[in-house]
Structure formats: C-alpha cells, structure tokens
Amino acid sequence: MENEKNKTELYGEQGNNPKNxxxxxxxxxKKISVKKVIIIAIIIxxxxxxxxxxxxFIAATVDxxxxxRLTVIKELEKAxxxxxxxxxxxxxxxxxxxxxxxxxxxxxxVNTQITTIxxxxxxxxxxxxxxxxxxxxxxxxxxxxxxIQTEVEKLVADKISVTxxxxxxxxxxxxxxxxxxxxxxxxAQIKEELRSQKLSTEGSLLVTTLKSQANIIYFVxx
Numbered sequence: 001m002e003n004e005k006n007k008t009e010l011y012g013e014q015g016n017n018p019k020n021x022x023x024x025x026x027x028x029x030k031k032i033s034v035k036k037v038i039i040i041a042i043i044i045x046x047x048x049x050x051x052x053x054x055x056x057f058i059a060a061t062v063d064x065x066x067x068x069r070l071t072v073i074k075e076l077e078k079a080x081x082x083x084x085x086x087x088x089x090x091x092x093x094x095x096x097x098x099x100x101x102x103x104x105x106x107x108x109x110v111n112t113q114i115t116t117i118x119x120x121x122x123x124x125x126x127x128x129x130x131x132x133x134x135x136x137x138x139x140x141x142x143x144x145x146x147x148i149q150t151e152v153e154k155l156v157a158d159k160i161s162v163t164x165x166x167x168x169x170x171x172x173x174x175x176x177x178x179x180x181x182x183x184x185x186x187x188a189q190i191k192e193e194l195r196s197q198k199l200s201t202e203g204s205l206l207v208t209t210l211k212s213q214a215n216i217i218y219f220v221x222x
Contacts (some may be wrong), residue, residue, distance in 0.1 A: 082222035093210040098151040105150045115145050156202040162194045170194060196210055 059069045096105075108154050118128045132142060153160070173179070178186045 036172070077220075077222060081220070085220070085222065088218060089211070090207050093207070093214055094148055094151050094155070097155060097206075097210055101155065103146045103151055103154045105154075109150060109188050110143050110146050113150070114142065117142075152201060152203045152206065156199065156206055159202045160195055160198040162191045166194055 057069055058066045059072045060067045087207070114128070121128050121131050132138060169178075169186055170190055176190075
C-alpha cells in the first residue's frame, strides 16, 4: 500500500507517468515542426509565384529601380482611356443587339475578308503580318474587328443598299467623266463608295440609338 501511495505521489493522481509525458512532448514537437514546414513551403511557393508573375506588377526596371505596370496603365488611361472605354461599350452593345436579332458571323465570312485584306496589302508590296505589327494588332484583334464590322453591316443592311439612280446622280453631281470601256468598273467603284458612306452614317446612328436605349453607368471619369 505504501508503494502504491508513493507511485501516486510520484506520477500524480491521474496515473500519468514520465514515459507518457515524453511521448506527449514528442508528438507536440512533431506537430510544431510540420506546421513550420508548411509555413515555409507556402512562403517559398508565394515567392516563386510572385517572381514568375512579376510582369503582372512590374513593367520594367531601370538600374534596379522598378517601373510599375500600374504607372503605365494610369498614363495610358489618361491618354486614351475615354475612347478605349467607349469602344468597349460600343462593341458590347453591338454584340448584344446582333444576338437579339439572331445575327451571326461565320468563320467563312471572316476568312474571306481576311483574304481580301491580304490581297490589297500584297498589292502595295507588304504583308498582312507586317501591317498588323505596325498597327500593334494581332490576328485575333483583326478577326474581332471584322466580326463587329460585319455585325453592324447586317444590322443596317436594309439601309445601305445603293440604287443605279443614286450612282447616276452621283456621277452627275460630281461631273465625273468615265473613260470609254471603264463604265462597269467605275460604276462598281462609285457604288461601293456610296455604300461605304451609307454604312458609316447608318452605323453611327445605330450606335447612338443603342447607347440611348442602354443603361450605361460610368464608374471612372476620364
């Protein structure tokens, strides 16, 4: 009995013993170590991610001094933010209206126009790739423009047709002298010019109408 009492006093009333305490301490140390490893791994991964995506935050460095991308964006917004935002709004409105009217533009239509543009540029001694680079555009940008332009043409198609009477009136009003044998070519050119004028006018009216009917809320003033 005295031995039991001594054991109780030595190990405590719970019946714990030094062996169990050591095990508990070891487990606690192991848990802390794993936690530290996880934290270090997260820090390293974050550092690698920041380095890999540094172009998202830094545009360039000059002798180690960084120029933030935000600085460049702010200056670009000052220079052309208003017109760029307006073009995005117009693009969104046209896409929405075309969808509402069931208007689509096929890949074939886009490729046909790209081929026409290529031929026109080739006739001037250049290539489409060079022209795109000079304009700071990609092929995807060009395709997007073609789609929007075609959607506009289809939306106002009933208002941009040109009659023979209009061609004749144009020739008379501008006193155009047509060389013999060039009647068909000249007439086709005049008709296309008149059509382009109508497209520009009707396209502008369409955009004005769509803007007046849309709920546009500006959160940034340029």
